[in-house]
Amino acid sequence: MRKNTWINLGFQVGALLLALLITTLILVAVGAPPIKSYLSIVKGAFGSTRNVVAVLITWSPLLLTTAGVLVTFSAGLWNIGMEGQMTMGAIFATGALRLFQNTSIPPAMIIALGILAGILGGALWAALAGALKTFGGVNEIFGGLGLNFVATALTIYLVFGPWKRPGVGSMSGTQPFNKILWLPTLPGTELSLWSLGISILVIGLVYLLLRGTHFGLRLKAVGKNSRAAFLMGVPTWQYSIFAFLLCGAFAGLAGGIQVTGIYHRLLPNISNGYGFLGLLVAMLVNYQAIWAIPIAFFFAALNFGSVQLQIQYKLDSSFAGVLQDLLVLLVLLGEGARQKLMKRR
Amino acid sequence: MNVELREIYKSFGPVHANNGINLKIQAGTIQGILGENGAGKSTLMKILSGFFRADQGEILLDDRLVSIHSPSDAIHHGVGMLHQDPLDFPPMRVIDNFILGHKGGLSTGQAEANRDFKKLSEQFSFFIDPDAYIDSLTVGERQQLEILRLIWLGARVLIFDEPTTGISAAQKVKLFEALRLLAQQGKTVLFVSHKLEDVEGLCTGVAVLRQGNLVGEVKQPYSTKKLVEMMFGKDIAVGERNPCSADDITVSLSKLSIEDYRLKVREVNLDLHCGEVIGMAGMEGSGQGLFLRAVGGMAHTVGGKILIGGRDLTGRSYQAFKKYGVAFLPAARLEEGLVPGLNLTEHFILAEKATGFFINWEKGHLLAEKRIKEFDVRGTPENTVESLSGGNQQRALLALLREPLNLLLLEHPTRGLDIESTIYIWNKLKERCKSGTSILFISSDLEEILQYSDRVLVFFSGKVTPALDSTTLTTEKLGELIGGKGWTESSSGGGE
Numbered sequence: 088m089r090k091n092t093w094i095n096l097g098f099q100v101g102a103l104l105l106a107l108l109i110t111t112l113i114l115v116a117v118g119a120p121p122i123k124s125y126l127s128i129v130k131g132a133f134g135s136t137r138n139v140v141a142v143l144i145t146w147s148p149l150l151l152t153t154a155g156v157l158v159t160f161s162a163g164l165w166n167i168g169m170e171g172q173m174t175m176g177a178i179f180a181t182g183a184l185r186l187f188q189n190t191s192i193p194p195a196m197i198i199a200l201g202i203l204a205g206i207l208g209g210a211l212w213a214a215l216a217g218a219l220k221t222f223g224g225v226n227e228i229f230g231g232l233g234l235n236f237v238a239t240a241l242t243i244y245l246v247f248g249p250w251k252r253p254g255v256g257s258m259s260g261t262q263p264f265n266k267i268l269w270l271p272t273l274p275g276t277e278l279s280l281w282s283l284g285i286s287i288l289v290i291g292l293v294y295l296l297l298r299g300t301h302f303g304l305r306l307k308a309v310g311k312n313s314r315a316a317f318l319m320g321v322p323t324w325q326y327s328i329f330a331f332l333l334c335g336a337f338a339g340l341a342g343g344i345q346v347t348g349i350y351h352r353l354l355p356n357i358s359n360g361y362g363f364l365g366l367l368v369a370m371l372v373n374y375q376a377i378w379a380i381p382i383a384f385f386f387a388a389l390n391f392g393s394v395q396l397q398i399q400y401k402l403d404s405s406f407a408g409v410l411q412d413l414l415v416l417l418v419l420l421g422e423g424a425r426q427k428l429m430k431r432r
Numbered sequence: 433m434n435v436e437l438r439e440i441y442k443s444f445g446p447v448h449a450n451n452g453i454n455l456k457i458q459a460g461t462i463q464g465i466l467g468e469n470g471a472g473k474s475t476l477m478k479i480l481s482g483f484f485r486a487d488q489g490e491i492l493l494d495d496r497l498v499s500i501h502s503p504s505d506a507i508h509h510g511v512g513m514l515h516q517d518p519l520d521f522p523p524m525r526v527i528d529n530f531i532l533g534h535k536g537g538l539s540t541g542q543a544e545a546n547r548d549f550k551k552l553s554e555q556f557s558f559f560i561d562p563d564a565y566i567d568s569l570t571v572g573e574r575q576q577l578e579i580l581r582l583i584w585l586g587a588r589v590l591i592f593d594e595p596t597t598g599i600s601a602a603q604k605v606k607l608f609e610a611l612r613l614l615a616q617q618g619k620t621v622l623f624v625s626h627k628l629e630d631v632e633g634l635c636t637g638v639a640v641l642r643q644g645n646l647v648g649e650v651k652q653p654y655s656t657k658k659l660v661e662m663m664f665g666k667d668i669a670v671g672e673r674n675p676c677s678a679d680d681i682t683v684s685l686s687k688l689s690i691e692d693y694r695l696k697v698r699e700v701n702l703d704l705h706c707g708e709v710i711g712m713a714g715m716e717g718s719g720q721g722l723f724l725r726a727v728g729g730m731a732h733t734v735g736g737k738i739l740i741g742g743r744d745l746t747g748r749s750y751q752a753f754k755k756y757g758v759a760f761l762p763a764a765r766l767e768e769g770l771v772p773g774l775n776l777t778e779h780f781i782l783a784e785k786a787t788g789f790f791i792n793w794e795k796g797h798l799l800a801e802k803r804i805k806e807f808d809v810r811g812t813p814e815n816t817v818e819s820l821s822g823g824n825q826q827r828a829l830l831a832l833l834r835e836p837l838n839l840l841l842l843e844h845p846t847r848g849l850d851i852e853s854t855i856y857i858w859n860k861l862k863e864r865c866k867s868g869t870s871i872l873f874i875s876s877d878l879e880e881i882l883q884y885s886d887r888v889l890v891f892f893s894g895k896v897t898p899a900l901d902s903t904t905l906t907t908e909k910l911g912e913l914i915g916g917k918g919w920t921e922s923s924s925g926g927g928e
Contacts (some may be wrong), residue, residue, distance in 0.1 A: 299793070301786040304774075308782055312771040318762065319771075319782050319832075320754050 098425045102417040109417075110410045119400045128407075131395030132388035140278045144349065145387040148173075148341040150286040152365025153372075153379045154293040155337035160369055161297055162330035163310030168216045168231025169362025171238035172209040172335040176342025178242060179208025181353040184264055184346070185250070194267040201268075202343040209339015210332045212238065217331030221324045227331075235362075242355050250353065260354025270348035279348040287380070289337060294376035306330060338362060364390075367415045373422075386411055433494050433510055433588040433620055434459050435480070440489035442475055444819065447811075449475040450486070451644040459588075462611055462621040464635030466628070468663055468850040470810060470821030471641040473624045477591045480622075481513035482506035493589070512587030514578050514595060526569070527562040530581050545584075552580045556610045572603030579610060589620040596630050608634055626850040628659055664852050680706040682838045682870045683727070688736035690726045695719050695894045697726075699736065702889070702899060704839065704870040709861075710899060711881035712874045714891030714914055720874050721843070723891070727872060728760045728841045729753035741838045757838035763847060763874075765825045770817040776800050776828060777813040783832040807831035808856065823853030830860050840864060842873035846880060858884055878907045892916045 114121040132142050152169050159166035166172075183204035187197045216234055219225040247256035270279045297303040308316040309326045317323045345357050368386055372378035393407035435457040442450040449472045457463045467473045478484045480491060482500040491498055493509055500506045506513070524532075531545050549562050558576040566574065575595060582590060592611070596604050611621050611634065625631050631638055632654045640647045640662040647662045683704040690697045697719045704710060712720040725731040727738060729750040737746045740756050762768035770779065777800040781791055784799070800813035809827045811820050817828060826849060833840070845861070846854040861871060861884075875881050881888055887899040890913040897913060912918045 299790050301781070301789065301791055304778055304782060304791060308771045308774060308778075311773045312767070314768045315771050316782075317750070318760060318768060320751065321782070322751065 094425065094429075098421040099418055102421040103414065106410060106414040106417045109413055113409065117402065119396070119402055124396055124400060124402070127395045127399050128389065128392035130392070132392030134395075137276075138391065140273075140276045142384070142388045142391045143278055143283060145391050146384050147282045147286040148345060148359075148361045149364055149368065149383045149387055150290045150379065151337045151341035151344075152361045153368040153383050154286075154290045154365075154376070155334035156365045156369040157293055157297065157372075157374065157376050157379065158306070158337075159330050159334045160374060161303065161306045161310050162327055163313065164220070164327060164330060165228050166213065166216070166231055166331065166334050167228045167366070168213065168234045169334070169338045169365060170358045170360070171231065171235035171362075172212045172338035173342040173345070173358040173362055174235075174238040174242055175212040176205035176209035176339025177346045177353055177357045178238070178245065178342075179339065180205035180343035180346040181245075181250070181261065184268055188264060188268060197268055198270055198347050201347050202340065205343020205346065206336045206339045209337070209342055210335040213331040213335020213338065214328065216335075217328040220331075221327060239355070242353065242357065246353060246355060258355055260350065260352040260357075263350075263352045268347070269351055270344070272348070277349065279344075282344045282348045285340070285344070289340070290376060290379055290383075297374070297376055364411070367411055371415050371418055434492075435511075435589055435620055435622075436492040436495070437476070437480065438490040438492065440476060440479060440491075441487045442472075442479060442484060443487060447819070448644045450479070450489075453489075453641075453644075453646045455639055455646065455649075457620055457622065459620050460615055460618045461636040462615050462623055462634055464631040464638035465622060465624040465641065466626065466631050466638050466659065466663060467641035468626055468823070468852050470643075470824065471663075472644040473626075473641050474593055476641070477513060477593055477622065477624055480506070480589075481511055481591055483513075507582070507585050507587060510586055510588035511591070512582030512585065512589070513591040513593065514575060514582070515593050524566055525562070526560055526564050526566065526577055529566060529577060530562070530584065532581075548584055549580065552583060556580070556613060557606070558610075570599070570603070572599035572607070575599065575603075575607065576610070579614075583614075583619075587619075589622070590614060591622040591624065593624045594626070595623070596625065596627060604630075626663075628656055628851075632656065632659075660851075663850075680868075682706050682708075682741060682868070683872075684737075684739040685727065686737045686739075688723075688726065688738060689734045690719075690722050690731060691734050692722055692731070695722060697723055697891075697894050697896060700896050704872065706868050706870065707865040708886050709865060709871040709873070709884055710887050710889060711885030711902070712872065712889045712891060713876075713878060713881050713910055716876065718891035718914075719894045719896065720889070720891040723896070724841050724843065724872060724874055725760075727839070728758055730760065757836065758841065759833050759837050759839070760841040761826075761829050761833075761843065761845065763843035765822065765829060766818060769829050770825060772818040773816060775814050775816050776804065776809070776811060779817065779828065779832060783834065785834075803831040807860065823849045823857075826853065826857060827860075830857065833864075836867060837864065837869040840869050840871045842871065844875055845873055846875075846877070854880075878910050881910065882907065890914060892919065895919065 111121045114124050131138060133139055152173065155169060156166060180201040184197060184201045187200060192200075212234060216227055216230040219230040220227045246258070246260055250261045252262045270281055272279045297307070305316065305321045306326055308319065308321055309323050313323045341361060342357065345359075346353060350357065364386060368379055368383050372382050389407040389410060393404045396402040396406055397404045437453060437455045440450050440453045453472075453476060465473045465477065475484060479486045480500070482503045482505050485501060491500060493511070498509050500509060500511070503513070527546060527549060530549050546562060553560060556576070556579070558580065560569065560573055560577055569577070579590070595607060599607065611623065614621050615636070623631065623635055637649060637651045638654065638659070639649045640659065642663060650659065650662075681703045685700055685702045687699040687701060689699055695717070700723065712724065714720045722731055726733050729745065729748055729752060733746065737744060739745070740753065740758055743756055745752055745756060766772055771782075774782075777793070777796050780800045780803060781796040797813050804811065804813065807827045807830055809820070809831060810824050817825060820828060826845070840861070846857055849857070865871060882902055882905060885902045888902050888905060888910070889899055890897040890910065892914065893916070909918070
């Protein structure tokens with residue numbers, strides 16, 4: 088057992104090195120100095136307090152989407168619809184804030200209601216994907232993808248239609264909310280300790296849920312062999328739907344926080360790719376929620392750090408995505424190779 | 433070709449599948465490799481044929497040390513293996529399969545291959561149409577094709593892993609003739625089996641494996657008693673049948689009708705007594721499977737009633753049936769019964785009633801240890817279920833059942849298991865019966881049905897006999913009924 092752990096680790100480190108090698112080659116190919124580029128990513132992420140704060144701001148929604156994906160992964164479901172669920176969370180949160188902003192309800196309460204509405208929105212959108220899968224026989228990948236487009240379209244409709252700014256609607260979103268409806272942040276920064284705290288709490292809960300509860304074990308049984316789980320008495324479709332609900336709730340929470348904590352309005356593309364990025368993190372950590380914490384942080388740092396590349400070397404900041412995708416791909420490849428080799432020996 | 437295996441070691445995690453095995457086999461002989469499930473037979477053979485690599489040990493062919501890293505290495509050295517499930521490509525034609533794996537240039541040499549195929553077929557008196565598609569062949573014919581293919585590829589050592597499973601009696605005779613011919617031609621034949629009868633009738637010598645060790649080698653003539661002792665390390669008495677005594681009726685079916693898209697089972701009446709065992713015989717797909725699942729609440733009924741312990745559960749879900757003490761053990765253990773990837777402890781926790789929100793791992797571990805001991809499962813609480821052998825998976829499934837049960841439904845409870853496991857499992861089932869559980873089981877093994885059932889139902893294309901007293905039945909009589917002979921109008925419809 089011990090030996091296997093080391094071999095696993097060896098393969099993962101190997102995959103990391105290979106991913107670095109390939110990205111280095113790409114950097115050389117596009118004419119950027121590799122070492123300096125990497126250094127500028129590191130500097131971009133940790134060069135100043137401001138940068139570290141920005142990384143932390145990115146980290147928090149990524150933790151939430153990763154937590155959600157881990158739940159559906161365990162149930163054997165590919166919830167590709169996180170983006171849509173997060174968007175729906177943002178829409179619901181915006182709706183709630185708009186509804187209550189001119190009432191006498193205390194602002195703190197309105198913020199809480201907005202976030203709760205976000206959770207509800209995400210959960211409902213995920214439940215729709217789950218229902219399509221369970222009752223309609225629509226594969227969750229197609230259902231989720233379709234619902235992503237619907238959610239995006241709905242955002243654009245709202246931003247340019249019923250919720251448009253006074254005057255002309257614009258891609259920059261709806262009219263920002265009054266400052267009293269902003270999630271409190273650390274003075275002088277955009278970092279909300281609430282958002283960070285909630286995110287870490289959620290990933291911790293998912294860790295406990297999957298590791299130490301009957302619910303988590305049953306979820307895993309459903310994911311690995313739903314027929315056998317059914318015969319053992321696990322209500323399988325209910326568990327699938329519940330996994331969707333939970334995942335959607337986390338995504339919706341992330342969406343709600345984007346609205347109340349970061350943008351203070353609804354804008355197109357508010358999900359910012361966190362849904363897909365969460366999927367990558369979850370694949371990389373292979374069901375182990377505890378590892379999602381550092382890996383999500385690493386991804387967040389890469390994402391923000393690579394903004395520097397754009398400034399210094401005119402490389403698109405999506406360069407971080409190249410490294411992230413390569414890493415996931417190679418780790419999965421390494422895992423496949425490892426299994427093949429272990430079988431042979 | 434002479435084969436010599438020296439000090440072969442192979443472990444899978446904590447399990448020592450092969451523990452320093454030494455074996456010499458002369459060319460021109462048929463060497464039996466005998467052992468119960470999980471004894472290490474298949475592992476040893478897979479090492480010889482390149483599917484696994486040994487942790488330690490040497491392989492010598494004609495006294496020359498060889499290193500075999502893959503099946504294609506093995507065939508290059510003249511070693512070929514026929515697996516339990518033929519490894520062929522169903523959507524392809526016979527001749528294409530034959531050519532596959534042949535080292536050659538771009539041109540496949542169709543004409544030459546066709547000629548060789550014909551010549552070899554004649555030599556072994558196999559009659560397979562080279563243009564037929566693989567899906568249309570029986571398991572026996574696919575085996576024949578595989579034999580021809582391996583010989584054509586130049587195999588001089590042929591390994592057969594449980595080749596008599598799933599083929600007809602006539603095909604078995606033909607297979608044995610072919611094996612004898614191979615031996616006469618000077619080839620080395622290794623015959624892996626847990627069936628004493630086959631080994632005794634065919635092999636020049638037998639090596640017996642038990643728990644990864646070579647227990648000993650025996651030459652003809654064999655003493656069955658000695659072989660059994662070597663296989664299991666102890667005498668095994670065949671279990672006795674339990675006379676039905678209780679008057680209580682645990683399960684009552686009245687005019688039960690079931691339908692699926694191709695089969696109708698009409699108006700079956702049946703009362704199961706406390707502790708009674710009813711076996712169901714019939715060709716695969718004659719309605720017994722549908723009937724069994726309907727009685728467990730897993731198939732839709734179109735008429736009649738199902739009473740379990742006096743409670744009407746007609747039309748209720750599987751969950752309701754489970755709640756009132758009905759359990760179902762499927763034939764496909766890893767597909768339907770167990771969850772691959774989860775270990776035994778996790779299975780026991782899943783099967784128990786959950787108390788509280790959090791799992792008490794310590795308690796689960798203790799429970800797993802206790803049940804593993806009680807049911808003699810060879811594995812640890814941390815073993816994942818797919819790492820267990822078939823017999824141990826079946827023991828684990830039995831160990832997972834909750835107490836008490838009204839009715840236990842079993843599909844092929846001992847399919848693919850060796851004698852020891854079979855007897856063990858039936859002993860455990862009989863213990864269940866003593867505590868009042870009734871058993872309804874499907875088997876294609878007529879001996880098993882006659883030996884363990886109190887009464888027998890025979891199915892033939894949806895028709896059902898009344899429950900027949902098993903003491904009045906013989907395998908011949910059962911065989912006729914299964915084949916659709918000896919049915920009267922009154923015998924369909926079932927009843928007391």
